[in-house]
Amino acid sequence: MPVTALIPFKPGNPKTRLSCVLDADERITFxxxxxxxxxxxxxGAGCEPRIISTEEYSCSIAVVDxxxxxxxxxxxxxxxxxxGEVLIIMSDLPLSNPEALVRLITTEHDMAIVPGRGGGTNVIYLSRGSDFRVSYYGSSFLKHLRIAEERNLSCEIIDSYRLSTDIDEKEDLPELLIHGQGKSREYLESLGFSISIEKGRVGVTRPEKT
Amino acid sequence: MPVTALIPFKPGNPKTRLSCVLDADERITFxxxxxxxxxxxxxGAGCEPRIISTEEYSCSIAVVDxxxxxxxxxxxxxxxxxxGEVLIIMSDLPLSNPEALVRLITTEHDMAIVPGRGGGTNVIYLSRGSDFRVSYYGSSFLKHLRIAEERNLSCEIIDSYRLSTDIDEKEDLPELLIHGQGKSREYLESLGFSISIEKGRVGVTRPEKT
Incomplete structure (x- = not known):
């Protein structure tokens, strides 16, 4: 049985913190x-994706509930x-690759977790879904470790830059432009985004918007 | 022969981007x-550290040139x-751990590299130091990949959150407070730093300074 990968998704008005560089329609596409x-x-990691959408949303890439x-x-x-085995992965992790996900699903522990930057939780793998309960928002990484402990589940922390990098704001876009390999990166490039270096720091520029 | 680990270090007026939360003496200690x-x-990874300091600096933890x-x-x-084998690692990576470094030094490629957030390069491993030349600053990660290609060196990119997280500014401090296990985290805590959550985002507070 392949691992079921739950991917929560909110189609309407997404990624508002990117409003400074992307308009409403562009944020939806992105x-x-x-x-x-x-x-x-x-x-690519051999899991079966199941998109869990808060609103009506149809797409050809995976089952949507x-x-x-x-x-x-x-x-x-x-x-x-x-x-069975469950992976819970956020939808704003476009640097995800099969290699990194395989590190989670092949853990020898009861579960594995990838922290997000800023204390969040980006990916959770559970060898048995019903053993665990999630508590997202705020400093959820530490909360999830605590829940694992309370439930006597051994937990491996997976050290992955790709999976820890969620794309939320303008400052995150250089990561996608430098390390991305998929459609979201292509889309940013099609809009004219490119990497810029100002005062030794890397940022992004977009000709018509910034 | 253990791998030589070169650690560039600048003792004077370090980490100026942390001036908003740490005074000059605190930044030196940090x-x-x-x-x-x-x-x-x-x-811990079995390498031999060699600190390369731009100024007179004495310490008991490693050889200083x-x-x-x-x-x-x-x-x-x-x-x-x-x-011989060389590791070049930046001194502002307090989340480094032996496990992550072992992933570099056991690569089957000619070299391995860890990108930093923002396009930089945080760690380089070279199976033969004299084969390579570095070019730090700006978007050095892509420059280093190019140099590897020009020199016909196969290069593995190591996907590590811990090694990709350099501590440069206030926004980086939650990472250290959440995931740090060493002296620099202890020091921040001794100064009263703690994690705070404002509007759903994680930050740090320091009673007497912020």
Whole structure:
């Protein structure tokens, strides 16, 4: 049985912190292409992607379940009845690649986790979904470690730059332009984004917007 | 023969981008403790640390060579006569651990490299030092990949959050407070730094300074 990969997704008004460089329609497209990059990596690692969308959303790349509601409530309701292996991966991780995901799903521990920059949780692997409950938002990485401990689950922390890099704001875009290999990077380039170096620091420029 | 680990270090007025939260003396102490954390990780990976300081600097944790001059010039002069294995690691990577460094030094390629956030280069491993020349500053990660190609050196990119996280500015401090295990984290805590969550984002607070 392949590992089921749950990918929570919010199609409407996504990535508002990128409003300074992308307009509303562009943010929608960009979020969908990041999701597509994640789906591709998930499939490359041999997992079966299942997009969990808060709103009606149709796409050809994976099964979509529409479940309105809060992230934690939705995921915990799903986990409760999942006795097999589960991966939970955020949709804004376009640097994901199969190699990094394989490191999680081949862990010898009960679960594996990848922190996000800023204390968040970007990816969780559970050898048995129903054993765990998630608690996203805020400093969720430490919360998830605590939950693992309370439930007597051994947990490996996976040290991956690619999986720890979520794309939220303008300062994150150089990472995608330098290290991205998928559709979301191509899209930024098609909009004219390129890497710039100012005062020794790397940023991005976009001809018509910045 | 253990791998020689060159650790460039600038003792005077370090980490100016942390001036908003650390005064001049604190920045000096903090930079030294980050260096100590790096030295410890390097030793843990079985490498022999050699601090390359731009100014007079004495410490008990490793051999120090004082070589005034530019980073690239100094390192390239050293590399030219190093026929063995060399690791070049920056001193502001206090999340370094032996496991991550072992991934570099056991590469099956001619060299391995870890990008830093923002296009930089945080760690380079060379199976033969004299084969390579460095070019730090700006978007050095892509420059180093190009140099490897020009010199026909196969290069593995190591995907490590810990090694890609250099501590440069206030926004980087939560990473150290959450994931650090060494002296530099302890020092921040001794100054009263703690993680704070504002508007769902993780930051740091320091009672007497912020």
């Amino acid at each position: 979020a969908r292409l990041m999701l597509a990059d994640v789906v591709r990596a998930v499939r 529409v479940i309105p509601g809060g992230l934690n409530e939705t995921l915990n309701d799903l986990l409760e009845v999942m006795d | 930079a030294r403790l980050m260096l100590a954390d790096v030295v410890r990780a390097v030793r 004082v070589i005034p001059g530019g980073l690239n010039e100094t390192l390239n002069d050293l590399l030219e006569v190093m026929d």
